[in-house]
Amino acid sequence: MERITEDLRLALEADDPEELEAIIERGHPEDFEAFQGVIENEETPTTYRRRALYALGKWPDRDSDAVNVIESVLPRLTELERITAISTLGRIGTADARELIVSKADDDSPDVRRQVIKGLSRIEDETAMDTLREFAEADETEHVRELARETLRRLQEE
Amino acid sequence: MTSLRTVVQDCLGKGETGESISVREDVLGVYGDDNPRARSVVERLDRIQTQPFVRIALVTVRPTSSPAEQNANLQRDLDTANAIYQSECGVWVYPVGSRVVSTDFLGETVQLDQDDCFGSGHSVSDDEDALFDLGRDMGAEIVGYYINSDVAGFRGCAAHPKHRLGFWVGSSATQWTFTHELTHLVGRNKHRTNDTNNLMFTNTGAIQNLPPDLTDNQCERIQDDKRTESC
Numbered sequence: 096m097e098r099i100t101e102d103l104r105l106a107l108e109a110d111d112p113e114e115l116e117a118i119i120e121r122g123h124p125e126d127f128e129a130f131q132g133v134i135e136n137e138e139t140p141t142t143y144r145r146r147a148l149y150a151l152g153k154w155p156d157r158d159s160d161a162v163n164v165i166e167s168v169l170p171r172l173t174e175l176e177r178i179t180a181i182s183t184l185g186r187i188g189t190a191d192a193r194e195l196i197v198s199k200a201d202d203d204s205p206d207v208r209r210q211v212i213k214g215l216s217r218i219e220d221e222t223a224m225d226t227l228r229e230f231a232e233a234d235e236t237e238h239v240r241e242l243a244r245e246t247l248r249r250l251q252e253e
Numbered sequence: 254m255t256s257l258r259t260v261v262q263d264c265l266g267k268g269e270t271g272e273s274i275s276v277r278e279d280v281l282g283v284y285g286d287d288n289p290r291a292r293s294v295v296e297r298l299d300r301i302q303t304q305p306f307v308r309i310a311l312v313t314v315r316p317t318s319s320p321a322e323q324n325a326n327l328q329r330d331l332d333t334a335n336a337i338y339q340s341e342c343g344v345w346v347y348p349v350g351s352r353v354v355s356t357d358f359l360g361e362t363v364q365l366d367q368d369d370c371f372g373s374g375h376s377v378s379d380d381e382d383a384l385f386d387l388g389r390d391m392g393a394e395i396v397g398y399y400i401n402s403d404v405a406g407f408r409g410c411a412a413h414p415k416h417r418l419g420f421w422v423g424s425s426a427t428q429w430t431f432t433h434e435l436t437h438l439v440g441r442n443k444h445r446t447n448d449t450n451n452l453m454f455t456n457t458g459a460i461q462n463l464p465p466d467l468t469d470n471q472c473e474r475i476q477d478d479k480r481t482e483s484c
Contacts (some may be wrong), residue, residue, distance in 0.1 A: 105446065109455040110430050111437075112370040142406045142425065149405035153369075162328055175362065175406070182366055182404040206360035210404070213366055213379070223261035226364040238317075 100127045106149040107133070108145045115150055122155045131164050137171075144172075145179040152183030162191045169195065174204045181207060185214025193218050197226055212239070216246045224250070257298060264301050265347060266392065273430035282335075284311070284351040285328030305344050305476060305483045307439055310391035311351040313399040314384070316361045321353045324399035328430035333341070337362070337432050337452060337464060342446040342472035344481060347437070349392040356384050365421060370410040372441065377414045385417040394418050394480055395438060397431065408457075411437035429457035429465055436467070437480065440474030 099107075103126060106114035118126055130147040133139050139147075143150050151161040172180055181199055196214040199207055212230055215223035219251040227250075230243035256414060260266045261274050268274040277283045279291050280301075297312045298304075311322045311331075318373040358380070359365055365384060368376035370390045377385075388396040395418045401424035403410065411420035411434045433452055436442045452465035467475070 105455055106367055109444075110457050111410045111428070112405060112407055114446070114455055115374075116369060116371060137447055145404070145406035160470070164376070165426045175364070178360075179404050186368075190445065197326070206364065209360045216379075238360075242358075 181210040288328040301325040310393040312388040332434040366373040407432040
């Protein structure tokens with residue numbers, strides 16, 4: 096794994112996100128770069144990459160940088176890492192993030208497609224709504240279609 | 254001499270409406286075969302009547318595509334919680350029941366999409382809202398959930414929706430994660446980042462000099478918590 100400071104290592108190895116949330120809140124640029132290195136390093140264990148992805152998505156005022164990092168690694172991520180990445184993009188919520196989320200709408204994994212639906216539900220623009228309708232009507236997996244239908248119903252009620 | 258049924262009814266609230274009482278589950282608090290050991294009913298009855306305890310319900314979430322089996326480490330976790338709480342604080346943990354919920358609302362990989370893990374100012378996601386609805390009718394204010402993980406891959410988290418106390422642990426949890434998260438909840442104990450012997454060290458997989466310790470102050474917080482009750 097990348098050489099990182101002791102407090103970042105502790106946060107990535109912790110049982111729960113308390114330490115990581117504190118590092119995100121302080122928002123040091125060098126910590127962002129360190130997490131970027133963790134994500135991009137092909138030797139990084141999945142657990143640490145997922146936690147670093149989560150951190151980047153919540154980083155204050157670095158939305159565009161975080162999207163670029165995710166875009167550069169997305170094609171080689173595992174199923175669980177893609178779930179984390181799409182969740183992260185949904186929280187970022189910019190147009191660039193939405194575009195990347197939609198690019199995974201035909202992912203082989205039903206759980207990645209579920210995460211696409213959850214991500215788009217946070218964005219709620221017309222493109223996102225169109226994609227949600229497509230999921231509700233045509234996804235091959237019943238629980239994915241059901242999630243899309245529920246999400247559309249909830250968004251229309253709001 | 255007070256009968257077993259009377260003790261269980263009066264102290265634990267089980268069998269009050271005439272239903273049968275299971276010595277294994279309702280008295281000994283045993284719900285799994287994953288941690289076999291000798292267990293004394295006499296000692297347990299004494300403990301029920303004399304020592305403060307924390308009541309907890311347990312819910313294992315499984316996707317509909319897999320067998321509806323309780324988490325394989327559930328009894329180990331209960332026994333670990335009891336061993337630490339009893340030896341360190343004189344408190345024990347009473348499981349009111351264990352339930353398996355087959356559902357796809359967390360997907361086939363059972364990943365919780367949680368907004369954050371803040372103790373205060375916590376934002377509740379749709380997934381968390383749905384998860385923390387489960388098990389609320391089991392007879393305990395605190396519910397512990399077994400899932401695979403959150404979308405960030407952590408081992409557990411004790412943040413919860415207001416008025417629905419609980420925590421989750423994931424499949425990568427260590428032997429100590431369940432009790433660590435319970436202790437975030439009971440007594441609102443925070444991490445101890447420089448105390449590698451303590452249960453609340455950030456990474457329970459790196460705790461030294463096992464079993465983990467709790468300080469007097471941490472125990473006082475557990476004993477004084479309003480979820481800690483006595484017969």
